[in-house]
Amino acid sequence: MARTTSLSGFTEWLPQERLVELHVLDTLREVFERHGFSSVESRAVETVETLLQKGEIDKEIYGVSRLQAQDDAEARLALHFDLTVPFARYVVENAGHLAFPFRRYQIQKVWRGERPQDGRYREFTQADIDIVGDGALPFRCDVELAVVMARALESLPIGDFRLRVNNRRLSEGFYLSIGLQDTAAVLRAIDKLEKIGRERVAAELMETAGATAEQAEKALALAQIRTEDLSFVERVRALGGEHELLDAGLAELAEVIGELERRVPGRAVADLSIARGLDYYTGTVYETVLEGHESLGSICSGGRYESLASAGKRSFPGVGLSIGVTRLVSRMLTEGTVTSTRAVPSAVYVALRTDEDWGAAQDVADALRSRGVNVEVALRAEKFGKQIRHADRRGIPFVWFTDDQGLHEVKDIRSGEQVAADPRTWTPPEEDLVPRVLPAG
Template sequence: MARKASLSGFPELLPEERLVENHVLDTLRETFELHGFSNIETRSVETKEQLLRKGEIDKEVYGISRLLDENSTTKSEKEQLALHFDLTVPFARYVVENAGYLNFPFMRYQMQKVWRGERPQDGRFREFTQADVDVVGDGALPFRYDVELALVVIESLRKLEIGDFKLRVNNRKLSEGFYRGIGLDDTAGVLRSIDKLEKIGPDAVAQLLKDELGASDEQAQAALNLAQICTEDTSFVNEVKKLGVEHALLEEGLRELEEVVGQAAKRAPGNIVADLSIARGLDYYTGTVYETVLVGHEKLGSICSGGRYESLASNGKRNFPGVGLSIGVTRLVSRIISQKMAEPTRKVPSAVLIALTSDQTWSDAQDVADSLRQRGIACEVSATAAKFGKQIKFAEKRGIPFVWFVSTKEDGSLKHEVKDIRSGEQIEADPQHWAPSTEDLHVRIEAAQ
């Protein structure tokens, strides 16, 4: 990812960088499944009508058609195809179409590429991988899943050893109830203004509230006072109450956020933050909202975000509420690689290079390789019988720790020796029983010291 891309916004990785990405994906997959989530994959293509159902983002959607399709411009949105720009919209369609085959609450995770026509910059790409984890219900969804999602994501990111991070949590009911309590009924408009707080600052946000929503100085200041509350425990409840605003929706949001933060702080202290400036400007969020930042890399933006939506999808007769989070895998991996936050212990999967003493020993070397591979030891065989020093150098460049030598004894039997090229130690070895240490068996991704 450090190389100059020939197509801007479409990243490609070197083999050792791909090892880091695979480690991230494998860790997420393992953690999601430990919590009971099932994996699905949806198609990359949706109809334009389906993709634009949740908002006007047509400038970011990549349409697709056959190069010689003369009717592509006259087709209706139901007929026009486009690449999905996230995994939530395809998931909503998937739930509706397969509702009769799913058990609810349905817990799914999904890791796929998505495409978005954004201006490429640090952390933003046109083609990138997302990892989504959601729970969706049929008609209703217990609130406890909002807590579960926070714990799943915290556990996943902790396992990646990416340094300190903060899962910032708020609740739309809390915010909307507060705004109604101070007389601002256009709560969606207030949320969109508050969502710009980190970009333009409190003074500019206050002016937006007054100019666009007709807020008084007192109302604008009250909205900012709420947004400035940020605690790592449930003490935010008292801070909100001190503001003296009352509304039933506010009370409901306070109770829900208190449960999320209380449980997460108990199990993952230091990683959860009640941050009442988090607005998530998208209209479909209805309760808990999440954003995650890497400490020291805040300018990268959120690496994981999401929230509760009371209507993920509907087929007219049934409504499917849900709660979910999306991890920007490519954004996260790009920062891990560029900042050397974690690195693979070697560039290739192979733990052993089987050297050739002569071209005639290639078949014997393959026998050794077969024996090692049958026992789960990744290895490769030299293609030519170059000088041993050159073969060892080849292994060294790739980070392969062991070189295996096969020679013929005076009685015609084969002699096997394996050399640890890091220490120089060389010992006789039996292909049927020898194995590297647990640490050397597989590539490991190690956090920077």
């Protein structure tokens, strides 16, 4: 873990670390598919024009071009920096082949040319789920998506987390109700609350959003509200303000929080400070913090957007959530919060008595493999002690021996226990069949 990588910002895992990452990816996939999400992958490159449509982040983009390009006729290409922009393009291009509402998960690497500091990576894996409608998408998708993601996170050995949920319509309705018209400017200021504090946000509200001291105070009072149950509704009402957007947003947020409380108790909180920087969110917005690791920032964020993409008159509203997998796995590894029962897939190492036994040893291995056991065979007939040490160093729990009479024994090298065994029937205990990733004791 203290290894330095040869390219800063580009992480590579050792095989035993990769097992932890694989466990995370497999678990996410299982939960997503259990809830009916289909896998999609998009190409790694987009045209620069596609990537710049959402604006603001051009300096983070990695351009891609053939080293020996002969002409400039080719489209300017770049690596995608998230999975939302490529998915939007994919939906428009393939709309005629997709059944809406379309629910997909997408687990892929993304690239950002940022300064590699503060746990930021230049290459990292995201895991996204989105539900996208054709023209319209029922609000309950916002509820369902949060439930699915909370269950996915619950299935990972990451400890306690909290989904912080807010609703843009609630915030904007409230701002309008107290006379603040430039709601985008208010949201941008409120978004900085955790970073720069109340006082400077108040100053910014007055400077950039045209707020009076009193209006700034009220906007900050709203952002102060954070409840695990539905009591946030009363507290918002107590601040006064009447607006139909506010009512609509309150009702939606109450439905999300109520349903999360019912289906994944203790995982969600209504947090009215959550603003999300990005302009395209229009309703529910989500962030997620690991309890005790707040400094990591949000490990899973997203929201509702009324138009993920559009093609002519056709518009595709959606709601999505995205996990930053690499940051999560990196924290699990550096903090030692997880442990893998072993470092390699193999459960059994078949030792060699003589070099000529290799074929027979492969027969033993094949008999075990046919029942789903991961097995490897020694490559050389070294002393048994040396072969055992090799298996031990690699973390393989069982070593198999066959004597010159063809009698078989298998040794659990953790306990030292060695017993007679038949390759046609023996299997390791269930918990030793494959490496398992567990929360550290």
